[in-house]
Amino acid sequence: MPMDAGNNGKQRPQDKFDLLAKEQGYRSRAAFKLLQLDTLFRLLPTARAVLDLCAAPGGWVQVAVSRAAPGPFVVGVDLAPIRPIRGALSLKEDITASARCGAAVRRLMDSRGVSSFEVVLHDGVGRKKKRGNPSVCGGTSASAAQEATTTQSALVMDAVRLATMFLAPNGTFITKFFRCKDYKAIMFCLKQVCFDHRFLKCLFC
Numbered sequence: 001m002p003m004d005a006g007n008n009g010k011q012r013p014q015d016k017f018d019l020l021a022k023e024q025g026y027r028s029r030a031a032f033k034l035l036q037l038d039t040l041f042r043l044l045p046t047a048r049a050v051l052d053l054c055a056a057p058g059g060w061v062q063v064a065v066s067r068a069a070p071g072p073f074v075v076g077v078d079l080a081p082i083r084p085i086r087g088a089l090s091l092k093e094d095i096t097a098s099a100r101c102g103a104a105v106r107r108l109m110d111s112r113g114v115s116s117f118e119v120v121l122h123d124g125v126g127r128k129k130k131r132g133n134p135s136v137c138g139g140t141s142a143s144a145a146q147e148a149t150t151t152q153s154a155l156v157m158d159a160v161r162l163a164t165m166f167l168a169p170n171g172t173f174i175t176k177f178f179r180c181k182d183y184k185a186i187m188f189c190l191k192q193v194c195f196d197h198r199f200l201k202c203l204f205c
Contacts, residue, residue: 021059027059037174044067047117048072048073048118049073051077052074053158056078057080057083072087073114078092091105102165102166105162115168120159123175152178157189
């Protein structure tokens with residue numbers, strides 16, 4: 001279930017969702033994207049295993065823990081450390097290194113007797129470059145914005161690769177991607193691996 005996040009990954013001012021996230025204890029405003037999707041499609045209540053790729057700081061993990069079936073197996077994966085979340089596990093791994101990341105996820109699954117995930121999530125963007133260089137996740141120049149969309153598009157494909165490894169039959173894959181030069185190519189790829197695909201405009205990106 002891909003979400004169209006608009007034209008690019010430019011930075012945006014704080015809004016009511018930032019304030020609501022703080023008030024309700026979510027680590028990021030992104031939590032409301034998943035809450036909206038789950039309200040519309042009831043994806044999480046029947047899920048016993050949920051994998052969140054590019055999960056830091058953990059907003060989607062928090063939602064997954066609270067909305068999934070009782071006693072869920074929820075795993076967040078990110079290069080950045082994720083502060084502990086009760087009811088969830090985390091792995092510090094790079095999803096672009098799919099073989100290594102996949103092996104780490106599989107080891108964790110095997111240790112808990114889990115064979116697959118009913119839901120795989122991805123809401124990642126590129127990490128910032130070293131200080132003094134443009135950020136790939138929200139620079140103000142046109143080149144920085146283009147680099148942001150290219151990096152994010154590549155992350156979507158890495159997430160798709162991992163989802164095909166671990167997603168249960170008839171499971172749900174949710175990702176976000178920007179409307180950019182790679183848009184049609186990403187849509188084509190997703191249509192090949194998602195039998196029932198729905199594209200939604202993201203309200204909270």
